[in-house]
Amino acid sequence: MNERKICFIMCVNSLEYEAEQIKYLQALRVPEGYEMEVLSIWDAISMTAGYNEAMGASDAKYKVYLHQDVFIIERDFIEKILRIFKIKEIGLIGMVGAVCFPENAIMWYGGRVGNLYGNMRYKTQKSKLRTVHEEYCTVEAVDGLLMATQYDLPWREDLFDGWDFYDVSQSREFLKAGYQVVVPRQEKPWCLHDDGFLNLKNYYRYREKFLREYC
Amino acid sequence: MNPEIRKDSEEYARQEAEREDVWQEKYGRKLPELCGRFDEILRGEDEGKTERLEVLLQSDEVKEHYQMTEEIAAVTLGVMIAKRERCPRKNEGILSGIVSVKQMESRLRKMRFAIYGMEFLDAEVAEEGLYQCMEEERLTIIGFVTGVVIMAVHPLRVMLFMEKCFERRKMYGIEIVLLEYITQMWEGNQRMVCKLAELYERMQGEENAVCLRKQLVDYPGVWVEREQIYLLQEKLWHLRYGDQEAVEELLEQMGETHRGEELLFLLLEQEKPWTPEQYLSVADAWFAAGRDHIGQRVLEIGNKETDGEVQKILQNMRNREKTDE
Numbered sequence: 001m002n003e004r005k006i007c008f009i010m011c012v013n014s015l016e017y018e019a020e021q022i023k024y025l026q027a028l029r030v031p032e033g034y035e036m037e038v039l040s041i042w043d044a045i046s047m048t049a050g051y052n053e054a055m056g057a058s059d060a061k062y063k064v065y066l067h068q069d070v071f072i073i074e075r076d077f078i079e080k081i082l083r084i085f086k087i088k089e090i091g092l093i094g095m096v097g098a099v100c101f102p103e104n105a106i107m108w109y110g111g112r113v114g115n116l117y118g119n120m121r122y123k124t125q126k127s128k129l130r131t132v133h134e135e136y137c138t139v140e141a142v143d144g145l146l147m148a149t150q151y152d153l154p155w156r157e158d159l160f161d162g163w164d165f166y167d168v169s170q171s172r173e174f175l176k177a178g179y180q181v182v183v184p185r186q187e188k189p190w191c192l193h194d195d196g197f198l199n200l201k202n203y204y205r206y207r208e209k210f211l212r213e214y215c
Numbered sequence: 216m217n218p219e220i221r222k223d224s225e226e227y228a229r230q231e232a233e234r235e236d237v238w239q240e241k242y243g244r245k246l247p248e249l250c251g252r253f254d255e256i257l258r259g260e261d262e263g264k265t266e267r268l269e270v271l272l273q274s275d276e277v278k279e280h281y282q283m284t285e286e287i288a289a290v291t292l293g294v295m296i297a298k299r300e301r302c303p304r305k306n307e308g309i310l311s312g313i314v315s316v317k318q319m320e321s322r323l324r325k326m327r328f329a330i331y332g333m334e335f336l337d338a339e340v341a342e343e344g345l346y347q348c349m350e351e352e353r354l355t356i357i358g359f360v361t362g363v364v365i366m367a368v369h370p371l372r373v374m375l376f377m378e379k380c381f382e383r384r385k386m387y388g389i390e391i392v393l394l395e396y397i398t399q400m401w402e403g404n405q406r407m408v409c410k411l412a413e414l415y416e417r418m419q420g421e422e423n424a425v426c427l428r429k430q431l432v433d434y435p436g437v438w439v440e441r442e443q444i445y446l447l448q449e450k451l452w453h454l455r456y457g458d459q460e461a462v463e464e465l466l467e468q469m470g471e472t473h474r475g476e477e478l479l480f481l482l483l484e485q486e487k488p489w490t491p492e493q494y495l496s497v498a499d500a501w502f503a504a505g506r507d508h509i510g511q512r513v514l515e516i517g518n519k520e521t522d523g524e525v526q527k528i529l530q531n532m533r534n535r536e537k538t539d540e
Contacts, residue, residue, distance in 0.1 A: 200235050
């Protein structure tokens with residue numbers, strides 16, 4: 001395991017998005033003594049399968065799993081993440097998370113914390129989320145738009161074979177393993193999510209799966 | 216739906232799941248067919264295309280069930296931009312060369328990327344992205360700027376960036392159109408009015424320039440260089456139009472200026488009256504930044520300039536709060 005390496009991992013299906021995201025990754029400042037790599041996983045059968053494949057392929061201690069439509073705009077992102085990961089108990093960092101996970105497991109119906117610019121097609125704006133005032137805030141789950149880890153825990157591809165609930169499941173796996181899951185304070189958003197509209201076609205099916213497994 | 220059901224409850228989730236299933240079954244399945252109808256119009260004759268697209272967009276079916284889909288959002292934005300474009304030349308404009316909804320989505324995506332780049336990437340990369348997008352996508356400047364208003368986090372900042380790019384490349388014709396658009400939509404930027412007058416003088420002769428220069432404020436009693444006043448006034452202009460991050464920048468600039476706050480108040484007093492809401496939002500930004508005395512002064516000036524309207528709105532807000540309690 002290379003302790004001074006950070007790997008950015010994305011499952012992609014669009015050359016346009018991949019090229020654009022790389023522009024933002026190339027603009028990041030890499031702290032002295034560290035190296036950075038980018039892994040694009042094409043044709044993944046599911047998010048968990050793609051992420052497991054990338055996890056096995058990289059020797060970086062720090063891994064940042066992000067959607068292809070998330071652009072990191074905070075140039076000191078790596079340094080800021082590394083600072084938080086100095087606390088060994090913290091396993092997973094997200095940009096947006098739920099402090100108290102809602103009874104029905106739908107993250108956006110619980111009070112979410114964090115900061116983010118989002119494009120909802122008719123408008124681009126700062127998402128309405130609660131502010132984190134301390135250096136970071138412990139949460140029960142983070143949004144899969146970006147998940148940074150300092151330990152490798154397998155993604156549950158045995159359960160989540162689609163594109164939903166892999167994030168909440170992985171948050172639970174980190175908590176089960178005894179690590180903290182956190183959202184850092186971001187005075188200005190660290191990321192822009194060109195997300196558009198949610199596709200919920202299979203979302204509720206995976207919600208049922210999640211509830212059966214974890215609740 | 217029962218309003219008593221909490222959104223984080225299991226019952227609510229089940230209802231949501233049911234609604235989603237119904238939508239998928241009744242409408243989601245028909246989306247490709249609907250896109251086919253839009254494709255047909257896009258492939259058709261240019262004459263009246265925007266209007267035909269709009270008629271379909273305005274149909275009850277589309278308005279009620281499809282507005283929150285990627286495909287229909289793309290057509291809606293395309294039409295919105297096309298309507299703003301001032302008679303684009305043949306083979307130019309947001310709809311030019313577009314024969315399918317998918318292509319429309321792709322064009323808008325490229326625009327978003329270019330716009331995000333101007334906000335968040337290095338200037339050189341962003342500038343390259345801007346020209347590439349405008350050329351390859353055959354966009355008009357008005358079409359592009361309309362996109363900026365919709366897609367940028369900070370539209371005014373992106374437009375100022377574009378102004379600098381066009382200035383550097385001596386693309387004065389486009390720069391004039393851009394500045395005319397900005398000064399009409401977001402009036403009151405003194406530096407920009409001055410710049411536009413200069414460009415008129417250079418490109419179109421004296422007459423328009425003279426007319427425009429009449430809008431410039433003299434700033435009697437202001438002791439710093441005109442350039443410095445414009446820098447400060449431009450930040451105030453950002454703030455007036457909702458860019459709250461301008462507070463920090465204003466504070467920084469005021470710090471560099473001898474008697475900074477005094478200068479700010481002088482500028483504020485010499486602004487042409489804003490709307491009451493603008494005074495309130497600017498005051499709010501100062502309060503949020505912990506500069507209550509500046510916020511208070513903005514309210515006083517606003518109240519004077521709007522014949523007490525600011526005070527009335529504040530009083531109404533307070534009354535509402537009391538009623539709510």
